[in-house]
Amino acid sequence: MVTEKEGGVRAGIDLGGTGTRIVIMENQQQIAVAAMPTALFDSVPDAMRSGRLAQKVRELLPAGKRLISLGIGASGPVNNQTGIIENNDTLAAFSYFPLVEQMQQHLGVPVNIDNDAVAAALGEYYLGAGRGSQRLLMVTLGTGVGVALLDNGKPWRTASGAHPEAGHIPVGGDSPPCYCGLEGCWESLAARSWLQKALHATWRDEPYDDLALPYYQQRCEADPDVAGIFARYGRHVGRGLNSLLTLYGPDITLLSGSAAHFYPLFQPGMASALSRAAGYAVNKQILPSQLGDSAGALGAALLYRLERAA
Ligand SMILES: [Zn+2]
Known part of the structure; x- marks a missing residue:
């Protein structure tokens, strides 16, 4: 497995009710970012939705960089046992199907998921105003x-x-x-x-x-x-x-x-x-x-650290 020292990079997705932001992070620094309306995925057939999201991540990867993990911060309740988003109110397009499992298959890397507020707090804790x-x-x-x-x-x-x-x-x-x-x-x-x-x-x-x-x-x-x-x-x-x-x-x-x-x-x-x-x-x-709108996506890219700390 490629490590960060060998050019491995991590991706984070902030899946919001209105907007979705994807970042690529290398050595705890953001090296690429893309934002899009979440409604973009509404018209994609159910079976292809995770594939389309994975494609957005791949498109953002700079040439020569190898993805080693993905984290997703999702709006609303996320079942931490199953990794399934349970938010039919504001994130219906990504709720109640095994998004984590499918993203793992599409990208071939470990995928973590959590609520977006947790992800944003992690972003600030490691990189922003919450340090220490x-x-x-x-x-x-x-x-x-x-x-x-x-x-x-x-x-x-x-x-x-x-x-x-x-x-x-x-x-x-x-x-x-x-x-x-x-x-x-x-x-x-x-x-x-x-x-x-x-x-x-x-x-x-x-x-x-x-x-x-x-x-x-x-x-x-x-x-x-x-x-x-x-x-x-x-x-x-x-x-x-x-x-x-x-x-x-x-x-x-x-x-x-x-x-x-x-x-x-x-x-x-x-x-x-x-x-x-x-x-x-x-x-x-x-x-x-301190990180403003980027906190959620950056924190999502850092979700792998929770697993390690546990
Ligand atoms: Zn209330």
Whole structure:
């Protein structure tokens, strides 16, 4: 078997509900990357879907490089015993068939799979803002709220092997019933979707997605209503973080996902929700992620390290 020293490279795939990203990594450095809409695979017949994904990996391999492993980080629940994705809600095209086994056959290398939040946390732990952490908490503020915890680089799991679905801890407040069946879920108040909806309600005529942080900074300075939305959003984020910081006691907490981009605007609101009496203080080293959108794919390429550590 070729090793990394002999020119072997590793691939990582971040399979998201909306987008898929593939990276090739050599000696822990990204040497190639490709991004594509996940919907690209919807029209591929079931029997050919894993073959098409494997082809995308092969196309990305630089000439002369030999693939030695593949890791997949998938959105939603992944059964760690069978390696099968169980996410008919947002990743139906890759759910409920033996993707890992098929990718192994197509590529002829070992394949590991895990939830995408776990993969992103691993990426930050080995290559980004989580380096050196003994207990890393990573919270993704995107379409939903994803949570992963690493204990010295090892994912914390439930008794059934799943990662904690901590976006669904109830934090109260005025929110509609969640699709999970509870009311007042953290996700309904702290996902990017809440922020997006609140901003849309204030200015109906303006897009949300294309605008950068400096634009919102200006709007916050000019309009107390807009500043108030970010402050409220920060308090929502802080409310759920309180539970997690109290229970897990992480030394570093990282915020990732599309809403983390606005961290400077919601940080004061979040800090106000986290302030407690002396003696009850929790570690408040909360930082934005360093790898951004690449964390999931890079972390997926590093999933082989979990096997080795186990
Ligand atoms: Zn819920």
